Amino acid sequence: MSRKVVQPPSLRIIPPLNFCPVxxxxxxxxQPLIINQSFLQDLNLKTIIWLASEEPQEEFLDYCSMNSINIEFVGMINDDYSYQNVNPWDSLNETTIKKALELICDRNNYPMLVCCGMGRHRTGTVIGCLRRLQGWNLASVSEEYRRFTGARGGRILVELLIEGFDISTVEIDPEKVPQWLGKRDK
Amino acid sequence: MADYDDEPFQMDEEVDLGSPERELSLTEEYFSRDGTYMEENDIRLASKPEPKGANSGLYKVSESVNDNPEELARLLAERLGKNPEKNGEESTEYDEDADDKLDIQKQKALENEFREKNIDLRAQEVTPPENFAPVINNIYRSSFPQIHSFSFLRTLKLKSILCLIPEEYPQMHKDFFEEEGIKLFQMGMSGNKEPFVKIPPDLVTEAVKVVLDPRNQPILIHCNRGKHRTGCLVGVIRRLQRWLLTIIFDEYRKFAAPKERPMDQQFIELYNETEIERYAHEHGLLPLQWDDEAGL
Incomplete structure (x- = not known):
């Protein structure tokens, strides 16, 4: 029995792990991999916020420079803005969250991808704080965070960080803020 | 009937004589492990995982009528009748999971509460509906939007809503949608329930047509819990985007957790997209765009 190939195998698009529009x-x-390239291409990214404490993979950096995507290594900065003594097992600190949020609040950086190694806790922390900035109630923030944390579930420490984060420290330029974050309704 | 813990059919989701958990979920299984179909009586008989010693009354009954299933069924029905407000209609509708059905009584109660207290819906805290997320560009998904989510919905500036449950909206919802000028599409479908109830693929195709139509966007897709029916529909949209099935399933499970249904995943895989793909091509809707020109 012979089978004829009538059409070429279709292109399959592979989003990175834990991908979701925010x-x-x-x-x-x-972290995006080589196999995610055709997917990323469609997003036309301008900025990537890298929240892990380690360097991303070489190919990923190459991809970004080839497509002139600006990577912000927010997760690798320390309190004193040195790039030292950041441990992968530490959670994000207030300074890094603040820095990430201020990048997010500037629509000139869009389209933007926020990512870390697995897209669970560090990314979840920043998105959680963003939701608080948007005025979401904490239960909804927690529900969203836990949706992306996988089988081992959410970390209380991350949620404490989200709840305790002082959103008033984030400096927002009203000229640059994206519409959905701007003044809500009249 | 020696040890209930060792019964092969631990269908503890079956009618549970009014314990609080029962409200969360009705039975999912109608086949015993060896694949034979079980009559409803058998299910009742086999699925009495009463905690030992907790309910000695029932034990005595079970033993005394051990040889007479009809008698036992009658007695059980009697017991069920003692909690009519909890067990009444739902326990007879064996093909509906609690997740699949909108609790209209609860909706009414909520509505009354809002009315009585005269709560200003515009001033509510920003509370997205459960399982809310953007799908792509101007398409959103969520569970049944509750009254307290109205102020959040307003921020989405929705043009239409696609509702996948057959139940009618409560009055307050209708008023809100009318006030906001939101167009309603209702395509009630039952969830994928083993073994007999299935999501009709043709209806899904029609639903996707509605969702993809730019004239209807921004659009919110919702069912009751935003898990199963909505998950299937979003799965079909992802297939149009040519996502790998593994990733589609992963997304489905994230939203359906902890009640993922293999049948839903099978539906997503087996769904024939020829028709919808042809339609989308003809109308110039493919490839789906991540962001429109409107900007930020």
Whole structure:
């Protein structure tokens, strides 16, 4: 029995692990890999916020420079803005969250992807704080965070960080803020 | 009837004589492990995982009528009748999971509460509906939007809503949608329930047509819990985007957790997209765009 090939195998698009849209032109995911390239291409990214404490893979950096995507290594900065003594097992600190949020609040950086190694806890922390900035109630924030944390579930420490984060410290330029974050309704 | 813990059919989701958990979920299984179909009486008989010693009354009954299933069924029915408000209609509708059915009584109660207290819906805290997320561009998904989510919905500036449950909206919802000028599409379908009830693929195709139509966007897709029916529909949209099935399933499970249904995943895989793909091509809707020109 012979089978004729009538059409070429169709192209399959592979989003990065834990990928999900957050808001218009703002996305979240784990670390993108080579196989995600054709997917990323469609997003037309301008900025990637890298929240892990380690360097991303070489290919990923190459991909970004080839497509002139600006990577912000927010997760690798320390309190004193040195790039030292950041441990992968530490949670994000207030400074890094603040820095990430201020990048998110500038629509000139869009379309934007927020990611870390797996797209679970560090990404979840920043998106959680963003939701608080949007005025979401904490239960909804927690529900969203836990949706992306996988079988081992959410970390209380991350949720404490989200709840305790002082959103008033985030400096927002009203000229640059994306519409969905701007003044809500009249 | 020696040890109930060792019964092969631990269908503890079956009618549970009014314990609080029962409200969360009705039975999912109608086949015993060896694949034979079980009559409803058998299910009742086999699925009495009463905690030992907790309900000695029932034990005595079971033993005394051990040889007479009809008698036992009658007695059980009697017991069920003692909690009519909890067990009444739902326990007879064996093909509906609690998740699949909108609790109209609860909706009414909520509505009354809002009315009585005269709560200003515009001033509510920003509370997205459970399982809310953007799908792509101007398409959103969620569970049944509750009254307290109205102020959040307003921020989405929705043009239409696609509702996948057959139940009618409560009055307050209708008023809200009318006030906001939101167009309603109702395509009631039952969830994928083993073994007999299935999501009709043709209806899904029609639903996707509605969702993809730019004239209807921004659009919110919702069912009751935003898990199963909505998950299947979003799965079909992902297939149009040519996502790998593994990733589609992963997304489905994230939203359906902890009640993932293999049948739903099978539906997503087996769904024939020829028709909808042809339609989308003809109308220039493919490839689906991640963001429109409107900007931020």
């Amino acid at each position: 808001e218009k032109q703002l996305y979240r995911s784990g």
